[in-house]
Amino acid sequence: MNINAIIEGLPRFIDGVIITVTYAGGSLLxxxxxxxxVALMRSSRNRFFYWFSTxxxxxxxxxxxxxxxxxxxxxxxxxxxxxxxxxxxxxxxEPWFCAIFTLTLNTTAYTSEIWRGGLQAxxxxxxxxxxxxxxxxxxxxxxIMFPRALGIGWPxxxxxxxxxxxxxxxxxxxxxxxxxxxxxxIASRDFVYYEAFLFAAALYLLLVYGFIAFSRLVExxxxxxxxxxxx
Amino acid sequence: xxxxxxxxxxxxSGFGLTLGVAISSMIGAILIGLxxxxxxFSRIKIVRLIVGLxxxxxxxxxxxxxxxxxxxxxxxLIQDIAGNMGYQVRLNLNPFIAGIATLSFIYGAFACEALRxxxxxxxxxxxxxxxxxxxxxxxxxxxxxxxxxxxYALPALGNVWLVLLxxxxxxSIIQLPExxxxxxxxxxxxxxxxxxxxxxxxxxxxxxxxxxxxQKYLEQWASKGIVRGAV
Numbered sequence: 001m002n003i004n005a006i007i008e009g010l011p012r013f014i015d016g017v018i019i020t021v022t023y024a025g026g027s028l029l030x031x032x033x034x035x036x037x038v039a040l041m042r043s044s045r046n047r048f049f050y051w052f053s054t055x056x057x058x059x060x061x062x063x064x065x066x067x068x069x070x071x072x073x074x075x076x077x078x079x080x081x082x083x084x085x086x087x088x089x090x091x092x093x094e095p096w097f098c099a100i101f102t103l104t105l106n107t108t109a110y111t112s113e114i115w116r117g118g119l120q121a122x123x124x125x126x127x128x129x130x131x132x133x134x135x136x137x138x139x140x141x142x143x144i145m146f147p148r149a150l151g152i153g154w155p156x157x158x159x160x161x162x163x164x165x166x167x168x169x170x171x172x173x174x175x176x177x178x179x180x181x182x183x184x185x186i187a188s189r190d191f192v193y194y195e196a197f198l199f200a201a202a203l204y205l206l207l208v209y210g211f212i213a214f215s216r217l218v219e220x221x222x223x224x225x226x227x228x229x230x231x
Numbered sequence: 232x233x234x235x236x237x238x239x240x241x242x243x244s245g246f247g248l249t250l251g252v253a254i255s256s257m258i259g260a261i262l263i264g265l266x267x268x269x270x271x272f273s274r275i276k277i278v279r280l281i282v283g284l285x286x287x288x289x290x291x292x293x294x295x296x297x298x299x300x301x302x303x304x305x306x307x308l309i310q311d312i313a314g315n316m317g318y319q320v321r322l323n324l325n326p327f328i329a330g331i332a333t334l335s336f337i338y339g340a341f342a343c344e345a346l347r348x349x350x351x352x353x354x355x356x357x358x359x360x361x362x363x364x365x366x367x368x369x370x371x372x373x374x375x376x377x378x379x380x381x382x383y384a385l386p387a388l389g390n391v392w393l394v395l396l397x398x399x400x401x402x403s404i405i406q407l408p409e410x411x412x413x414x415x416x417x418x419x420x421x422x423x424x425x426x427x428x429x430x431x432x433x434x435x436x437x438x439x440x441x442x443x444x445x446q447k448y449l450e451q452w453a454s455k456g457i458v459r460g461a462v
Contacts, residue, residue, distance in 0.1 A: 001311065058436070058440075059432070059436060062435065062436040062439035062440065063397065063432040063435045063436050063439075064397040064398070064399075064400035064401075064411070064435055065397070066400040066401060066403070066411060067400055067411060067414075067428060067431050067432045067435060068432070070411070070414075070415065070418075070424070070428045071424075071425065071428040071429060071432060074415075074418060074424035074425075074428065075424045075425030075428050075429070076425075077422075077424055077425075078422075078423055078424055078425040078426070079425065162290070162291075166291075166292070166293035166294070167293070169293035169294075169295045169296055170295060170401075172295070173295075173404060180293065180295060180296055180299075183296070183299075184299065187299075187303065187304075191307070193299075193300075193303040193304045193307045193308075194300065194303075194304030194305065194307055194308040194311075197296055197299050197300040197303070197304045198300065198304070200296050201288075201292040201296050201297070201300065204291060204292050204293055204296065205288065205291040205292060208290070208291035208292075209291055
Protein backbone atom coordinates (compact mmCIF):
# COMPACT_ATOMS: atom_id res chain seq x y z
CA MET A 1 0.00 0.00 0.00
CA ASN A 2 1.49 3.29 -1.09
CA ILE A 3 -0.37 6.13 0.59
CA ASN A 4 2.34 8.71 -0.10
CA ALA A 5 1.55 8.76 -3.80
CA ILE A 6 -2.07 9.62 -2.97
CA ILE A 7 -1.07 12.33 -0.49
CA GLU A 8 1.29 13.84 -3.05
CA GLY A 9 -1.46 13.70 -5.64
CA LEU A 10 -4.01 15.37 -3.35
CA PRO A 11 -3.86 18.81 -5.04
CA ARG A 12 -4.52 17.13 -8.39
CA PHE A 13 -7.43 15.19 -6.91
CA ILE A 14 -8.90 18.46 -5.61
CA ASP A 15 -8.67 19.91 -9.14
CA GLY A 16 -10.40 16.74 -10.30
CA VAL A 17 -13.25 17.24 -7.84
CA ILE A 18 -13.68 20.81 -9.10
CA ILE A 19 -13.82 19.56 -12.72
CA THR A 20 -16.32 16.82 -11.84
CA VAL A 21 -18.57 19.23 -9.95
CA THR A 22 -18.34 21.87 -12.69
CA TYR A 23 -19.11 19.45 -15.51
CA ALA A 24 -21.95 17.74 -13.64
CA GLY A 25 -23.34 21.01 -12.26
CA GLY A 26 -23.04 22.92 -15.55
CA SER A 27 -24.70 20.23 -17.65
CA LEU A 28 -27.44 19.70 -15.05
CA LEU A 29 -28.19 23.42 -14.81
CA UNK A 30 -28.51 23.89 -18.58
CA UNK A 31 -30.34 20.57 -18.95
CA UNK A 32 -32.83 21.44 -16.21
CA UNK A 33 -34.15 24.38 -18.24
CA UNK A 34 -33.68 22.88 -21.71
CA UNK A 35 -35.78 19.91 -20.57
CA UNK A 36 -38.86 22.10 -20.05
CA UNK A 37 -39.51 22.89 -23.74
CA VAL A 38 -38.70 19.26 -24.62
CA ALA A 39 -41.25 18.01 -22.06
CA LEU A 40 -43.88 20.42 -23.42
CA MET A 41 -43.13 19.29 -26.99
CA ARG A 42 -43.52 15.66 -25.91
CA SER A 43 -47.01 16.47 -24.64
CA SER A 44 -47.79 18.61 -27.69
CA ARG A 45 -50.45 17.74 -30.24
CA ASN A 46 -48.31 19.18 -33.04
CA ARG A 47 -46.97 16.12 -34.85
CA PHE A 48 -43.63 17.62 -35.81
CA PHE A 49 -42.89 18.74 -32.24
CA TYR A 50 -44.03 15.41 -30.85
CA TRP A 51 -41.93 13.22 -33.15
CA PHE A 52 -38.88 15.46 -33.00
CA SER A 53 -38.80 15.47 -29.18
CA THR A 54 -39.69 11.78 -28.92
CA UNK A 55 -36.92 10.83 -31.34
CA UNK A 56 -34.41 12.94 -29.44
CA UNK A 57 -35.37 11.53 -26.03
CA UNK A 58 -35.43 7.92 -27.30
CA UNK A 59 -32.02 8.24 -28.91
CA UNK A 60 -30.29 9.75 -25.90
CA UNK A 61 -31.95 7.43 -23.38
CA UNK A 62 -31.52 4.32 -25.50
CA UNK A 63 -27.80 4.53 -26.33
CA UNK A 64 -24.72 4.45 -24.07
CA UNK A 65 -23.32 7.81 -22.99
CA UNK A 66 -19.87 6.62 -24.04
CA UNK A 67 -21.12 6.05 -27.61
CA UNK A 68 -22.70 9.52 -27.62
CA UNK A 69 -19.46 11.04 -26.37
CA UNK A 70 -17.44 9.33 -29.13
CA UNK A 71 -20.06 10.27 -31.71
CA UNK A 72 -19.63 13.95 -30.83
CA UNK A 73 -15.91 14.11 -30.05
CA UNK A 74 -14.50 11.82 -32.74
CA UNK A 75 -17.48 12.18 -35.06
CA UNK A 76 -17.02 15.95 -35.31
CA UNK A 77 -13.73 15.31 -37.11
CA UNK A 78 -15.63 13.89 -40.07
CA UNK A 79 -17.30 17.30 -40.50
CA UNK A 80 -14.13 19.31 -39.97
CA UNK A 81 -14.66 21.50 -43.04
CA UNK A 82 -18.37 22.07 -42.54
CA UNK A 83 -17.83 23.00 -38.88
CA UNK A 84 -14.93 25.25 -39.86
CA UNK A 85 -17.14 27.14 -42.31
CA UNK A 86 -19.74 27.95 -39.66
CA UNK A 87 -17.03 28.70 -37.10
CA UNK A 88 -17.79 25.88 -34.66
CA UNK A 89 -14.72 23.73 -35.25
CA UNK A 90 -12.77 25.57 -32.55
CA UNK A 91 -15.36 24.32 -30.07
CA UNK A 92 -15.81 20.77 -31.32
CA UNK A 93 -12.10 20.00 -31.29
CA GLU A 94 -11.94 20.77 -27.57
CA PRO A 95 -12.59 17.84 -25.21
CA TRP A 96 -14.15 20.11 -22.57
CA PHE A 97 -16.72 21.44 -25.01
CA CYS A 98 -17.66 18.01 -26.39
CA ALA A 99 -17.90 16.64 -22.85
CA ILE A 100 -20.28 19.34 -21.59
CA PHE A 101 -22.20 19.37 -24.89
CA THR A 102 -22.85 15.61 -24.72
CA LEU A 103 -23.53 15.52 -20.98
CA THR A 104 -26.05 18.33 -21.40
CA LEU A 105 -27.91 16.68 -24.28
CA ASN A 106 -27.96 13.44 -22.30
CA THR A 107 -29.30 14.87 -19.06
CA THR A 108 -31.84 17.01 -20.93
CA ALA A 109 -33.39 13.84 -22.37
CA TYR A 110 -33.69 12.18 -18.94
CA THR A 111 -34.83 15.35 -17.17
CA SER A 112 -37.51 16.06 -19.76
CA GLU A 113 -39.13 12.73 -18.90
CA ILE A 114 -39.15 13.73 -15.21
CA TRP A 115 -40.77 17.07 -16.06
CA ARG A 116 -43.31 15.34 -18.28
CA GLY A 117 -44.19 12.80 -15.59
CA GLY A 118 -44.51 15.57 -13.01
CA LEU A 119 -46.71 17.73 -15.25
CA GLN A 120 -48.97 14.79 -16.07
CA ALA A 121 -49.34 13.83 -12.41
CA UNK A 122 -50.85 17.16 -11.39
CA UNK A 123 -54.52 16.62 -10.44
CA UNK A 124 -56.81 18.06 -13.08
CA UNK A 125 -58.87 19.90 -10.48
CA UNK A 126 -55.89 22.06 -9.53
CA UNK A 127 -55.48 23.22 -13.09
CA UNK A 128 -59.21 23.90 -13.40
CA UNK A 129 -59.13 25.83 -10.13
CA UNK A 130 -56.27 27.97 -11.45
CA UNK A 131 -58.19 28.58 -14.68
CA UNK A 132 -61.28 29.51 -12.68
CA UNK A 133 -59.16 32.09 -10.85
CA UNK A 134 -58.47 33.65 -14.25
CA UNK A 135 -54.79 32.74 -14.67
CA UNK A 136 -53.35 33.04 -18.17
CA UNK A 137 -51.51 30.11 -19.83
CA UNK A 138 -48.14 31.51 -18.80
CA UNK A 139 -49.23 32.30 -15.23
CA UNK A 140 -50.72 28.81 -14.93
CA UNK A 141 -47.39 27.22 -15.97
CA UNK A 142 -45.20 29.57 -14.00
CA UNK A 143 -47.08 29.67 -10.69
CA ILE A 144 -49.02 26.41 -10.54
CA MET A 145 -47.80 23.69 -12.88
CA PHE A 146 -43.99 24.05 -12.76
CA PRO A 147 -43.74 24.29 -8.95
CA ARG A 148 -46.08 21.33 -8.57
CA ALA A 149 -44.27 19.25 -11.21
CA LEU A 150 -40.97 20.03 -9.51
CA GLY A 151 -42.33 18.83 -6.16
CA ILE A 152 -43.66 15.62 -7.70
CA GLY A 153 -40.54 14.97 -9.75
CA TRP A 154 -37.95 15.88 -7.13
CA PRO A 155 -37.13 12.34 -5.89
CA UNK A 156 -36.63 11.24 -9.50
CA UNK A 157 -34.54 14.33 -10.17
CA UNK A 158 -32.32 13.51 -7.20
CA UNK A 159 -31.60 10.17 -8.87
CA UNK A 160 -30.79 11.97 -12.11
CA UNK A 161 -28.27 14.24 -10.33
CA UNK A 162 -26.65 11.21 -8.68
CA UNK A 163 -26.52 9.48 -12.07
CA UNK A 164 -25.02 12.58 -13.69
CA UNK A 165 -22.27 12.97 -11.05
CA UNK A 166 -21.24 9.39 -11.85
CA UNK A 167 -21.71 9.80 -15.60
CA UNK A 168 -19.13 12.61 -15.70
CA UNK A 169 -16.48 9.95 -14.98
CA UNK A 170 -16.72 9.02 -18.69
CA UNK A 171 -15.20 12.34 -19.76
CA UNK A 172 -11.86 10.98 -18.53
CA UNK A 173 -11.93 8.77 -21.65
CA UNK A 174 -11.54 11.86 -23.87
CA UNK A 175 -8.67 13.11 -21.67
CA UNK A 176 -10.54 15.50 -19.37
CA UNK A 177 -8.90 15.51 -15.93
CA UNK A 178 -11.89 14.90 -13.68
CA UNK A 179 -11.65 12.71 -10.54
CA UNK A 180 -11.41 9.54 -12.64
CA UNK A 181 -8.98 11.16 -15.07
CA UNK A 182 -6.65 12.19 -12.23
CA UNK A 183 -6.92 8.74 -10.63
CA UNK A 184 -6.04 7.03 -13.93
CA UNK A 185 -3.07 9.29 -14.51
CA ILE A 186 -1.69 8.91 -10.96
CA ALA A 187 -2.39 5.16 -10.97
CA SER A 188 -0.38 4.46 -14.10
CA ARG A 189 2.42 6.92 -13.33
CA ASP A 190 3.15 5.74 -9.79
CA PHE A 191 1.84 2.19 -10.19
CA VAL A 192 -0.71 2.69 -7.40
CA TYR A 193 -3.78 1.23 -9.07
CA TYR A 194 -6.02 0.15 -6.22
CA GLU A 195 -4.96 3.04 -3.97
CA ALA A 196 -5.83 5.66 -6.59
CA PHE A 197 -9.14 4.09 -7.67
CA LEU A 198 -10.24 3.44 -4.08
CA PHE A 199 -9.54 7.07 -3.26
CA ALA A 200 -11.47 8.19 -6.34
CA ALA A 201 -14.37 5.94 -5.30
CA ALA A 202 -14.35 7.54 -1.83
CA LEU A 203 -14.50 11.02 -3.38
CA TYR A 204 -17.51 10.03 -5.51
CA LEU A 205 -19.24 8.53 -2.47
CA LEU A 206 -18.71 11.79 -0.63
CA LEU A 207 -20.14 13.86 -3.49
CA VAL A 208 -23.12 11.56 -4.07
CA TYR A 209 -24.18 11.14 -0.45
CA GLY A 210 -23.47 14.80 0.27
CA PHE A 211 -25.87 15.71 -2.49
CA ILE A 212 -28.50 13.22 -1.29
CA ALA A 213 -28.41 14.81 2.18
CA PHE A 214 -28.81 18.26 0.61
CA SER A 215 -31.65 17.00 -1.56
CA ARG A 216 -33.61 15.82 1.52
CA LEU A 217 -33.54 19.40 2.81
CA VAL A 218 -34.81 20.74 -0.51
CA GLU A 219 -37.55 18.12 -0.54
CA UNK A 220 -38.80 19.31 2.84
CA UNK A 221 -38.89 22.86 1.50
CA UNK A 222 -40.78 21.82 -1.64
CA UNK A 223 -43.40 20.04 0.45
CA UNK A 224 -43.66 22.59 3.27
CA UNK A 225 -47.35 23.17 2.47
CA UNK A 226 -47.98 19.44 3.09
CA UNK A 227 -46.37 19.36 6.50
CA UNK A 228 -48.98 17.11 8.11
CA UNK A 229 -48.92 14.32 5.55
CA UNK A 230 -45.21 13.97 4.88
CA UNK A 231 -42.47 13.19 7.35
CA UNK B 232 -21.78 0.32 -52.44
CA UNK B 233 -21.05 -0.72 -48.88
CA UNK B 234 -21.27 2.37 -46.65
CA UNK B 235 -19.21 0.59 -43.98
CA UNK B 236 -16.33 -0.10 -46.41
CA UNK B 237 -16.15 -3.79 -45.56
CA UNK B 238 -15.94 -3.24 -41.82
CA UNK B 239 -19.48 -4.43 -41.19
CA UNK B 240 -18.34 -7.89 -40.04
CA UNK B 241 -16.25 -6.28 -37.29
CA UNK B 242 -19.28 -4.48 -35.96
CA UNK B 243 -21.34 -7.65 -36.12
CA SER B 244 -18.77 -9.68 -34.18
CA GLY B 245 -18.50 -6.87 -31.62
CA PHE B 246 -22.27 -6.72 -31.40
CA GLY B 247 -22.39 -10.46 -30.67
CA LEU B 248 -19.84 -10.09 -27.88
CA THR B 249 -21.80 -7.13 -26.43
CA LEU B 250 -24.95 -9.24 -26.29
CA GLY B 251 -23.00 -12.14 -24.75
CA VAL B 252 -21.48 -9.92 -22.06
CA ALA B 253 -24.84 -8.26 -21.35
CA ILE B 254 -26.77 -11.53 -21.02
CA SER B 255 -24.08 -13.21 -18.88
CA SER B 256 -23.87 -10.17 -16.62
CA MET B 257 -27.65 -10.03 -16.27
CA ILE B 258 -27.76 -13.67 -15.18
CA GLY B 259 -24.94 -12.98 -12.71
CA ALA B 260 -26.70 -9.85 -11.43
CA ILE B 261 -29.96 -11.73 -10.80
CA LEU B 262 -28.11 -14.49 -8.92
CA ILE B 263 -26.20 -11.98 -6.78
CA GLY B 264 -29.40 -10.00 -6.31
CA LEU B 265 -31.30 -13.08 -5.11
CA UNK B 266 -28.58 -13.96 -2.60
CA UNK B 267 -28.20 -10.37 -1.38
CA UNK B 268 -31.96 -9.88 -1.09
CA UNK B 269 -32.41 -13.05 0.95
CA UNK B 270 -29.57 -11.94 3.22
CA UNK B 271 -31.33 -8.61 3.75
CA PHE B 272 -34.13 -10.57 5.44
CA SER B 273 -31.66 -12.50 7.57
CA ARG B 274 -31.82 -12.28 11.36
CA ILE B 275 -28.05 -11.94 11.74
CA LYS B 276 -27.30 -8.24 12.02
CA ILE B 277 -23.71 -8.30 10.76
CA VAL B 278 -24.48 -9.93 7.39
CA ARG B 279 -27.40 -7.53 6.91
CA LEU B 280 -24.99 -4.69 7.56
CA ILE B 281 -22.51 -6.00 4.98
CA VAL B 282 -25.19 -6.25 2.29
CA GLY B 283 -26.43 -2.79 3.22
CA LEU B 284 -22.91 -1.44 2.82
CA UNK B 285 -22.58 -3.21 -0.54
CA UNK B 286 -25.72 -1.63 -2.03
CA UNK B 287 -24.83 1.79 -0.57
CA UNK B 288 -21.32 1.80 -2.00
CA UNK B 289 -22.38 0.51 -5.43
CA UNK B 290 -24.96 3.29 -5.79
CA UNK B 291 -22.43 6.00 -5.06
CA UNK B 292 -19.48 4.98 -7.23
CA UNK B 293 -19.36 5.28 -11.05
CA UNK B 294 -19.30 2.01 -13.02
CA UNK B 295 -16.12 3.09 -14.78
CA UNK B 296 -14.24 3.56 -11.49
CA UNK B 297 -15.39 0.15 -10.25
CA UNK B 298 -14.38 -1.45 -13.54
CA UNK B 299 -10.91 0.11 -13.37
CA UNK B 300 -10.66 -0.89 -9.72
CA UNK B 301 -11.45 -4.52 -10.51
CA UNK B 302 -9.40 -4.79 -13.71
CA UNK B 303 -6.28 -2.85 -12.68
CA UNK B 304 -6.62 -2.56 -8.91
CA UNK B 305 -7.54 -6.08 -7.86
CA UNK B 306 -4.50 -7.86 -9.38
CA UNK B 307 -2.08 -5.32 -7.88
CA LEU B 308 -3.83 -5.53 -4.52
CA ILE B 309 -3.50 -9.32 -4.51
CA GLN B 310 0.14 -9.04 -5.60
CA ASP B 311 0.82 -6.59 -2.76
CA ILE B 312 -0.81 -8.80 -0.17
CA ALA B 313 0.99 -11.88 -1.46
CA GLY B 314 4.25 -9.91 -1.58
CA ASN B 315 3.87 -8.98 2.09
CA MET B 316 3.52 -12.65 2.91
CA GLY B 317 6.63 -13.45 0.93
CA TYR B 318 5.12 -14.82 -2.29
CA GLN B 319 5.81 -13.50 -5.76
CA VAL B 320 2.75 -13.66 -8.01
CA ARG B 321 1.99 -12.14 -11.39
CA LEU B 322 -1.70 -11.77 -11.98
CA ASN B 323 -3.55 -10.54 -15.03
CA LEU B 324 -7.31 -10.55 -15.32
CA ASN B 325 -9.02 -11.48 -18.53
CA PRO B 326 -11.08 -8.43 -19.67
CA PHE B 327 -14.05 -10.66 -20.50
CA ILE B 328 -14.16 -12.16 -16.99
CA ALA B 329 -13.36 -8.84 -15.29
CA GLY B 330 -16.11 -7.10 -17.26
CA ILE B 331 -18.80 -9.67 -16.54
CA ALA B 332 -17.77 -9.91 -12.88
CA THR B 333 -17.87 -6.13 -12.40
CA LEU B 334 -21.18 -5.64 -14.17
CA SER B 335 -22.77 -8.56 -12.28
CA PHE B 336 -21.47 -7.13 -9.03
CA ILE B 337 -22.79 -3.62 -9.79
CA TYR B 338 -26.19 -4.58 -11.15
CA GLY B 339 -26.57 -7.29 -8.49
CA ALA B 340 -27.06 -4.40 -6.06
CA PHE B 341 -29.86 -2.97 -8.20
CA ALA B 342 -31.42 -6.39 -8.78
CA CYS B 343 -31.28 -6.92 -5.01
CA GLU B 344 -33.41 -3.81 -4.42
CA ALA B 345 -35.84 -4.85 -7.16
CA LEU B 346 -36.27 -8.35 -5.74
CA ARG B 347 -36.49 -7.15 -2.16
CA UNK B 348 -39.31 -4.72 -2.85
CA UNK B 349 -41.05 -7.37 -4.99
CA UNK B 350 -40.85 -9.81 -2.08
CA UNK B 351 -42.31 -7.20 0.27
CA UNK B 352 -45.16 -6.64 -2.19
CA UNK B 353 -46.37 -10.23 -1.82
CA UNK B 354 -49.27 -10.18 0.68
CA UNK B 355 -48.47 -11.74 4.04
CA UNK B 356 -51.51 -14.00 3.85
CA UNK B 357 -49.82 -15.93 1.01
CA UNK B 358 -47.05 -17.08 3.34
CA UNK B 359 -49.59 -18.11 5.93
CA UNK B 360 -51.58 -19.98 3.29
CA UNK B 361 -48.47 -21.94 2.28
CA UNK B 362 -48.07 -23.12 5.87
CA UNK B 363 -51.80 -23.78 6.26
CA UNK B 364 -51.79 -26.00 3.16
CA UNK B 365 -48.87 -27.98 4.50
CA UNK B 366 -46.42 -27.01 1.75
CA UNK B 367 -42.74 -27.35 2.57
CA UNK B 368 -40.83 -24.05 2.45
CA UNK B 369 -39.07 -25.01 -0.78
CA UNK B 370 -42.26 -26.10 -2.55
CA UNK B 371 -44.02 -22.98 -1.33
CA UNK B 372 -41.25 -20.79 -2.69
CA UNK B 373 -41.08 -22.51 -6.07
CA UNK B 374 -44.83 -22.73 -6.73
CA UNK B 375 -46.33 -19.78 -4.86
CA UNK B 376 -43.72 -17.12 -4.08
CA UNK B 377 -41.33 -17.24 -7.05
CA UNK B 378 -43.98 -16.69 -9.79
CA UNK B 379 -45.30 -13.66 -7.92
CA UNK B 380 -41.79 -12.42 -7.27
CA UNK B 381 -41.25 -12.48 -11.02
CA UNK B 382 -44.42 -10.52 -11.64
CA TYR B 383 -43.64 -7.78 -9.12
CA ALA B 384 -39.93 -7.57 -9.97
CA LEU B 385 -40.20 -7.57 -13.79
CA PRO B 386 -40.64 -3.80 -14.32
CA ALA B 387 -37.63 -2.96 -12.13
CA LEU B 388 -35.52 -5.83 -13.50
CA GLY B 389 -36.36 -4.64 -17.02
CA ASN B 390 -34.87 -1.27 -16.13
CA VAL B 391 -31.77 -2.94 -14.71
CA TRP B 392 -31.34 -4.79 -18.01
CA LEU B 393 -31.65 -1.60 -20.08
CA VAL B 394 -29.07 0.23 -17.97
CA LEU B 395 -26.76 -2.80 -17.89
CA LEU B 396 -26.90 -3.15 -21.67
CA UNK B 397 -25.65 0.41 -22.09
CA UNK B 398 -23.01 -0.06 -19.38
CA UNK B 399 -21.38 -2.88 -21.40
CA UNK B 400 -19.94 -0.14 -23.63
CA UNK B 401 -17.56 0.73 -20.78
CA UNK B 402 -15.79 -2.62 -21.11
CA SER B 403 -14.28 -1.33 -24.36
CA ILE B 404 -12.01 0.76 -22.12
CA ILE B 405 -10.30 -2.41 -20.86
CA GLN B 406 -9.82 -3.52 -24.49
CA LEU B 407 -12.51 -6.19 -24.76
CA PRO B 408 -13.38 -6.32 -28.49
CA GLU B 409 -17.11 -5.67 -28.01
CA UNK B 410 -19.20 -3.32 -30.14
CA UNK B 411 -17.71 -0.01 -28.97
CA UNK B 412 -14.12 -1.21 -29.29
CA UNK B 413 -14.71 -2.68 -32.75
CA UNK B 414 -16.46 0.51 -33.82
CA UNK B 415 -13.56 2.58 -32.56
CA UNK B 416 -11.09 0.48 -34.55
CA UNK B 417 -13.17 0.63 -37.71
CA UNK B 418 -13.70 4.38 -37.28
CA UNK B 419 -9.96 4.98 -37.03
CA UNK B 420 -9.14 2.77 -40.01
CA UNK B 421 -11.72 4.36 -42.32
CA UNK B 422 -11.55 7.92 -40.94
CA UNK B 423 -15.32 7.95 -40.80
CA UNK B 424 -15.92 8.17 -37.05
CA UNK B 425 -19.35 9.77 -37.25
CA UNK B 426 -20.77 7.12 -39.56
CA UNK B 427 -19.44 4.24 -37.49
CA UNK B 428 -20.39 5.57 -34.07
CA UNK B 429 -23.84 6.42 -35.38
CA UNK B 430 -24.26 2.82 -36.59
CA UNK B 431 -23.12 1.58 -33.15
CA UNK B 432 -25.61 3.90 -31.44
CA UNK B 433 -28.40 2.58 -33.65
CA UNK B 434 -27.42 -1.00 -32.80
CA UNK B 435 -27.74 -0.27 -29.07
CA UNK B 436 -31.00 1.55 -29.73
CA UNK B 437 -32.36 -1.45 -31.61
CA UNK B 438 -31.66 -3.80 -28.69
CA UNK B 439 -33.17 -1.27 -26.27
CA UNK B 440 -36.36 -0.98 -28.31
CA UNK B 441 -36.69 -4.76 -28.77
CA UNK B 442 -36.09 -5.23 -25.03
CA UNK B 443 -38.79 -2.70 -24.13
CA UNK B 444 -41.22 -4.45 -26.43
CA UNK B 445 -40.24 -7.84 -25.03
CA GLN B 446 -40.62 -6.57 -21.48
CA LYS B 447 -44.19 -5.50 -22.17
CA TYR B 448 -45.05 -9.03 -23.34
CA LEU B 449 -43.21 -10.67 -20.45
CA GLU B 450 -45.08 -8.50 -17.97
CA GLN B 451 -48.39 -9.45 -19.55
CA TRP B 452 -47.41 -13.11 -19.46
CA ALA B 453 -46.30 -12.93 -15.81
CA SER B 454 -49.58 -11.38 -14.71
CA LYS B 455 -51.92 -13.55 -16.78
CA GLY B 456 -53.37 -14.97 -13.57
CA ILE B 457 -54.41 -11.51 -12.40
CA VAL B 458 -57.86 -10.16 -13.14
CA ARG B 459 -57.49 -6.50 -14.00
CA GLY B 460 -59.06 -4.16 -11.50
CA ALA B 461 -59.30 -6.85 -8.83
CA VAL B 462 -56.01 -6.06 -7.13
